[in-house]
Amino acid sequence: MMNACRLISRDAGPSVALATPFAWPASGLEPLPWFPFTVAASSGQAAAAARIAQRTERAYWYLRRALCVTPRFRLLVLDANDWAQHAEVSTFGVTHVTADGHLIVGSEPADAWHDVSRHLAKCLPPATVRSLVNVHGADAVYPDGPDLSGVAEALIAHELAHVIADQAGADFGRRWLGEAFADYALVAMLGETDPSGLHRIGTLAEAARMLADATPTVAEFEAAAGSMAPAALILLHLDFTRAGFAAYADAQAVPLARWFELARDGQAALREPDADHELGPWLARNVHPAFAQVAARRNG
Numbered sequence: 001m002m003n004a005c006r007l008i009s010r011d012a013g014p015s016v017a018l019a020t021p022f023a024w025p026a027s028g029l030e031p032l033p034w035f036p037f038t039v040a041a042s043s044g045q046a047a048a049a050a051r052i053a054q055r056t057e058r059a060y061w062y063l064r065r066a067l068c069v070t071p072r073f074r075l076l077v078l079d080a081n082d083w084a085q086h087a088e089v090s091t092f093g094v095t096h097v098t099a100d101g102h103l104i105v106g107s108e109p110a111d112a113w114h115d116v117s118r119h120l121a122k123c124l125p126p127a128t129v130r131s132l133v134n135v136h137g138a139d140a141v142y143p144d145g146p147d148l149s150g151v152a153e154a155l156i157a158h159e160l161a162h163v164i165a166d167q168a169g170a171d172f173g174r175r176w177l178g179e180a181f182a183d184y185a186l187v188a189m190l191g192e193t194d195p196s197g198l199h200r201i202g203t204l205a206e207a208a209r210m211l212a213d214a215t216p217t218v219a220e221f222e223a224a225a226g227s228m229a230p231a232a233l234i235l236l237h238l239d240f241t242r243a244g245f246a247a248y249a250d251a252q253a254v255p256l257a258r259w260f261e262l263a264r265d266g267q268a269a270l271r272e273p274d275a276d277h278e279l280g281p282w283l284a285r286n287v288h289p290a291f292a293q294v295a296a297r298r299n300g
Contacts, residue, residue: 014101014167018072028082035075036060042079045107049077052105052153058193059157063164063185066253067260071164072101079107093152095159097166103159109152112230117145119231120207123214128207135203151204154190154197161185170263173270176218176240180291181259183237184244188253201241208238215239217297239294246290259287 022038024031029040032049035057041049056075064070080092083106088098093110097103117139121129129145136146161182165172172178190198208215215235221228228236247255262268268286270279284292 014072014099017100018074022074027086029076029078029086037072038074039077040074041077042082042107045077045079048107052077052156055153056103056156056160059160059189062189062192063157063160066185066188066257067164067168068257069164069168071160071167073097073103073160073163074101075103075105077105077107095152095155097159097163101163103156103163105156109149113148113152114139114141114145116231116234117148118142121145123211124207125210128210132203132207135200146204148204150197150200154194154201155186157186157189158182165260165263168260168264170260171266171269172263173268174218174222176221176236177268179221179237180240180243180294181256181263183240184247184256184259184291187241187244187248188256191248191252202245205238205241205245208235209242211235212239218294239297243288243290243294247288250288255287262286 022040024040027040028043030043030046032039032041032046032053035053037056037060039049039053053075060071076086078086083092084090086098086102087094087096087104089096089104091110091112093106093108094112095103095105118141120132121139121142121144124132132146133144136148136150139145139147140149159182162178164170165178165181170178172181187198187201190201214232215238216224216228216232218236221233221236259268268282270276270282280292280295283289283295
């Protein structure tokens, strides 16, 4: 049986910084009130910040309830002029969490999303691309491809799942498992709060199934150590997302919460070199067989 909800007991790294009042005058940013977390935005970006903060708030309340953890963070929605001052990733628009516990989001998606759209338009059958454009709209730079800006913003739930896991000391044992957990959290959150957003993610994930031969394995992801090309990385995340769809369709967020508790209790860290053969059965037994199938692709 799942444990009752518990408070985060470990001393998370950003906790000291988050306990210090935000330096509003020095930041040059503007506050957006009435959210359960601090929201700061670049001047002139109130509309984008409000939209992103509302998405974040839905993820906040859903994941807080599903995982029994209250995350601590500040949301900073930045334009290109403020990016260098506050972000810790140099590329504008790449969502990330800083060492001070700031969840950094661009007022516009990163340019790499246009490249992903072009890649999909080039590699998928024309009829599939047209169907995606009908659902997502046309990309602003490559109009033959789908507009992925809505997908980029929806990924705030993915990042918030990472915040919760990190602050709770959850150990998934492998980087790809932590990413798969966060993708499952995204699917579950959209399923409960944004069915149309879930549909958009689903159309993209199903279309990407046609590119299975070009999708990296989890072993290739681990070996890349953060240097994988954006298009390849998105294909792998969509593979994780399809597994999350299967788990959510079968049991909603129950496997997600169980996976989180096991990682939090140190039972999910299969680290030994000879434990790889145990990973698939462990995932099938404790999470869902769909994630075991993803693990089975590790050798290509």
